[in-house]
Amino acid sequence: MKTIATISTPMGSGAIGIVRMSGDEAKTIASKMFDTKKLKSFEDATPNFMYYGRVKTDSFEDTCLAVYFQAPVSYTGEDVVEFQCHGGVRLVDEVLKQCLKYGAVIADKGEFTKRAFLNGKMALSDCEGVTDMITSESLSALKASSRLMQGGVSSEIKEYQKQLLDSIAELEASLDYPEEMEDESKSNCGHVLSFLTQNLQKLVDSQKVGGYIKQGVTVGIVGQTNVGKSSLLNRLLGRDRAIVTDVAGTTRDTLEECIEYKGVLLRLVDTAGIRETDDEVEAIGVERSMDIAKNSDLTLFVTPSERPMNDEERALEKSLADSGVKMIKVVNKCDLARVDTEGLAISAKTGQGIDELKEKIVDAVIGQSIDASGNVITNRRHAQAIEQALECIESAEQALYSQPTECVLLDLRQAYFELGKITGDSASEDIIDSIFSKFCLGK
Ligand SMILES: Nc1nc2c(ncn2[C@@H]2O[C@H](COP(=O)(O)OP(=O)(O)O)[C@@H](O)[C@H]2O)c(=O)[nH]1
Ligand SMILES: [Mg+2]
Known part of the structure; x- marks a missing residue:
């Protein structure tokens, strides 16, 4: 070369x-x-x-x-x-x-790392960890990609490939022997397959958290006018970003700002207060608020503490809950009278409950998984390969006692091949080229 x-x-x-x-x-x-x-x-x-x-x-x-x-x-x-x-x-x-x-x-772009891959210094997924690390915007993204680069994912996948190979070898050998041996091999294989299904499914499930880690978490701040949404945004940011007044309808457009908490990037979106309005501009804002409320990873539903929730608020809360929105009910202005107590009491004015709220936000979307030593899948390509492998394994499980062993072997070999796409053993040249073309020059 x-x-x-x-x-x-x-x-x-x-x-x-x-x-x-x-x-x-x-x-x-x-x-x-x-x-x-x-x-x-x-x-x-x-x-x-x-x-x-x-x-x-x-x-x-x-x-x-x-x-x-x-x-x-x-x-x-x-x-x-x-x-x-x-x-x-x-x-x-x-x-x-x-x-x-x-x-x-x-x-070429990424050619140094590509050579590292071709020379067997790194698995393909390790190489992807390198670019992910360079482009990480938050500490949690950096940690996940560093783990990827250091072979956390590739060594787990290689272990599963090894187990598949062992099963394949055992089943193949059993074909030349009497039936009792085939039965024993089948039973062993069944155990391996259910172990693999469980673990691979766990990896697939980690994708969601992986997405939050990599792209950050969108947190919509919604509620009626004058409940203190903009004040809450400012308090969470630690600076006066949004305009706050006691005039209802001050915020008309959505406003996005980021903070990092516990290493997780939170994209906070302040919205226009939701109410019936004749003002054309405000109405568009309200429509956007509903959009944010429904499409955020998490929605903070803010109500003021000095009065009970009104009918519109209850209707809004129900409609959000019905559309499956992940929500935290936040009762603001708890430095004033405490009438509404259904939710997390905070005060954007004094800062009371704010740390607890941040904690709850991260907890609601990431849970305990962030510091767990387990691998998190942050890459769609890896998830797809695992999903394909799972399909093959499922098909092998079904065939195990109902079809000739050769059919089972076909599925197992395909599952092995699918997993190899992650480490790069069985990735096509196109895929490899497209991965390295996203690298920066000189890496
Ligand atoms: N006492 C008190 N007043 C607050 C609090 N948060 C906001 N306010 C006041 O409520 C009014 C509306 O606040 P704003 O943030 O603009 O509400 P928004 O319309 O929901 O964005 C302003 O006069 C704020 O100073 C709070 O925690 N305590
Ligand atoms: Mg506002």
Whole structure:
């Protein structure tokens, strides 16, 4: 394979800019353009050792650090050289050009990681963890992707593949022996299949939480006018973002702001108070509020504490509950008279109950799963492969005592194949290319 080179730090001026090469020629190319007092030639570089020296291009010279990683103990599994130069846009460009001039070719997006995959350094799902980590917006997303990258998911899947293989081998062997042995193998296989179904189903179910972790949780704040929705948004944000007045109908449009709580990204959406109105603009706002109320991952239904819930509020609460909306009933202004007590008492004014509310929000959508050591599926592609594998396993279970063993074997092999799409054993070239094309340059 050709030696590839690219700039691995973001475009722009910075303290340091890194130019990286991977491939058989990396060290030879580096030795033509980098000198250090420590070595006669960079060809003699000790692996994993940082050298201070000068990088020379046709147009200029700079002081620079260089490091060599020897195959297979490198990110890509090939010989790798990294130059850490001063981080000027033109500067790193010139260094890269020099690498290309001496025979390297420019790397595609994600090509370093793709080579790591092709050289067996990482499973495909581990590689996906790398980009997920880079694009993580919250701590929980970062943790889940870091777990993915470190092989949490791939090693679990590989374990299930191993169990499938063992079952396949046992069933195949039993075909050559008398019937008693086939019966025993079938019974063993039945146990393995129900174990796999249970565990794979757990992974599929974790998808929902996985989505919350990756994309954040949308929290709609809804209720009638003047109940303190905008004040609650401001209090949750810790700053005055939304306009608050005692004029009913102040908020007309929806307004979204994010906070992070316990590592989870919460997308808070303040809405216009829901009421009958003749005002055309406000009416559109009210329609949007209903949309948010119904389509959020979680809805905070706010009522004021100084009066009992009125008929419209009860009707609204019922209609939301009927449409399956996940809801927390919040009673605001509890610093005033306490008449309505059906819900979590808070005060946007004094801050009372706010921490408890945040806790409840995260608890309602993520529950205990966030810190659990279990793997969470955050990737649709992985979920699909597991769902396919589950279908095959189910079909194998049905066939086990009603069809010839060969039919069962077909299903088991297909299940094995489906799981292999996650780790990359059986992913098609198209899929692999499309995954790496989403990587950033230089990764
Ligand atoms: N006493 C008290 N007043 C509040 C509280 N929250 C909001 N208010 C007042 O209620 C009025 C309406 O608040 P606002 O946030 O605009 O309500 P919204 O229409 O639901 O967005 C304003 O005068 C706020 O100062 C609270 O917790 N306690
Ligand atoms: Mg408001």
